[in-house]
Amino acid sequence: MADNPSGFDPDRILAHKFPETTSTYTERDVALYALGIGACGREAVDADELKYVYNENGQEYIEVLPTFAALFIHKTMGTGLNLPGLSYDPKLLLHGQQYIELYKPLPSRGYLDNKISLAGLHDKGKAAILEIETKSYDKMSGQLLCMNRTTLFLRGAGGFSSSSHPYSYTNYPKNQGSAGKIPKTQPFMVYEDCTRPSQALVYRLSGDYNPLHSDPIVAKIAGFSKPILHGLCTLGFAVRAVIKCVCKGDSSKVKCISGKFLLHVYPGETLVTEMWLEGSRVLYQTKVKERNRAVLSGYVDLHHVASSL
Numbered sequence: 001m002a003d004n005p006s007g008f009d010p011d012r013i014l015a016h017k018f019p020e021t022t023s024t025y026t027e028r029d030v031a032l033y034a035l036g037i038g039a040c041g042r043e044a045v046d047a048d049e050l051k052y053v054y055n056e057n058g059q060e061y062i063e064v065l066p067t068f069a070a071l072f073i074h075k076t077m078g079t080g081l082n083l084p085g086l087s088y089d090p091k092l093l094l095h096g097q098q099y100i101e102l103y104k105p106l107p108s109r110g111y112l113d114n115k116i117s118l119a120g121l122h123d124k125g126k127a128a129i130l131e132i133e134t135k136s137y138d139k140m141s142g143q144l145l146c147m148n149r150t151t152l153f154l155r156g157a158g159g160f161s162s163s164s165h166p167y168s169y170t171n172y173p174k175n176q177g178s179a180g181k182i183p184k185t186q187p188f189m190v191y192e193d194c195t196r197p198s199q200a201l202v203y204r205l206s207g208d209y210n211p212l213h214s215d216p217i218v219a220k221i222a223g224f225s226k227p228i229l230h231g232l233c234t235l236g237f238a239v240r241a242v243i244k245c246v247c248k249g250d251s252s253k254v255k256c257i258s259g260k261f262l263l264h265v266y267p268g269e270t271l272v273t274e275m276w277l278e279g280s281r282v283l284y285q286t287k288v289k290e291r292n293r294a295v296l297s298g299y300v301d302l303h304h305v306a307s308s309l
């Protein structure tokens with residue numbers, strides 16, 4: 001491998017200790033997030049989804065979508081990565097994968113302690129892959145609520161290995177979060193949903209202000225014809241489809257979520273999520289209808305599956 005002239009130093013990156021952080025959210029954040037991922041987008045009073053934005057007894061009783069947990073990294077790190085030894089162009093960063101484990105239903109308002117660590121670092125030649133793990137605890141009870149692993153694909157930042165063997169570090173079980181193979185059989189369920197042209201502009205208000213999703217010039221520099229949708233917004237649409245079709249609207253059934261972003265989505269495109277049931281695991285694949293391209297695939301593990309399915 002070539003010497004790394006960019007100053008990218010994997011040892012310094014791995015040695016970095018992230019400070020513990022606290023973060024808060026309110027019912028307003030929960031409702032805004034739900035709208036940002038298209039809840040009630042088809043029908044304002046959708047019986048399965050109105051509960052994420054409204055409760056007749058007061059906002060404190062609204063429910064929290066499980067993918068809301070993926071936002072906690074923004075509450076603690078913003079949208080930038082400022083690690084000693086890490087050199088990359090933020091305009092070329094893409095969200096590669098997301099893995100979420102949920103241990104308790106999330107309350108409608110939260111005061112959290114977050115412990116952040118580096119879970120992986122890989123040299124893919126044309127890109128570096130960084131995996132960041134966030135464990136979020138309820139500040140009052142000390143209970144662990146959820147764990148997130150955010151995989152970032154840093155285009156142009158690879159080639160930092162000092163030996164001929166590409167650098168690869170992982171500190172979690174290999175099969176955890178790896179995308180399952182999508183079956184060749186007909187899907188068990190299919191759900192179609194339209195994103196709005198303004199989807200990313202609404203979604204960003206949940207904390208990811210990366211200009212890739214709002215600024216046409218930044219999007220062009222990043223290689224796209226116009227601003228693209230946040231990966232976590234697409235994931236939110238997909239998991240909402242699983243909750244609606246397989247969980248019959250009961251989001252508390254969701255235990256674990258894994259998603260790999262295969263291709264960008266433009267706001268305004270139609271998302272078609274196909275689902276296959278394998279025991280208590282739902283394998284899914286989301287396609288953009290207008291381009292007939294798969295943009296996301298992964299799985300959702302459920303606590304149990306309704307016997308009527």
Ligand SMILES: CCCCCCC[C@@H](O)CC(=O)SCCNC(=O)CCNC(=O)[C@H](O)C(C)(C)COP(=O)(O)OP(=O)(O)OC[C@H]1O[C@@H](n2cnc3c(N)ncnc32)[C@H](O)[C@@H]1OP(=O)(O)O
Pocket residue numbers: 073077078079080081093094095096097124129150151153208210212228229230231232260261262263264265
């Ligand atoms: C703290 C701050 C937190 C902030 C986080 C928030 C950031 C957000 O604002 C940013 C976003 O939401 S970006 C939008 C969502 N993401 C996307 O649209 C990316 C879609 N995916 C792609 O374009 C390509 O898969 C692409 C480009 C990712 C890869 O495609 P290729 O370049 O063609 O790569 P390929 O040749 O197929 O593979 C090279 C090696 O990389 C691995 N890989 C591929 N796709 C990956 C992915 N999505 N995630 C992780 N790893 C991936 C491959 O396995 C391959 O490795 P190997 O050679 O070892 O098999």
